[in-house]
Amino acid sequence: MPLKGIIGTDFPKVRKDIKQFEDPLGSGTQLMALPKIDLDVAILHVPYADEFGNGNIAGAVWLDDDMAKTAKKTIITCEKLVETEDIRYLPGKAQLPMQNLTL
DSSP states (O other), X not given: OEESTXXXXXXXXXXXXXXXXXXXXXXXXXXXEOOOOOOSEEEEXXXXXXXXXXXXXXXXXXXXXXXXXXXXXXXXXXEEEOOHHHHTTSOOXXXXXXXXXXX
């Protein structure tokens, strides 16, 4: 996974699997290559979910959707359970579909 945020830190000194490289698209930007992390469990909190595990993310999405897709098991907690037909109309930037979750 390419990342800019750790350039100039000591991570590459202590982790030999982290390498610096130049952006292959020709921007000249330096990036760090990090190995993938195999997630056993992802625990995500959402404001709304239904009884089937569909979740609604109202705030910043960050990596929630990616973690749900790649983890072997995903657990979501919610502030409020809502009806399945209502979840698609809730305000939010993303949905966590039940297909990405282990119930």
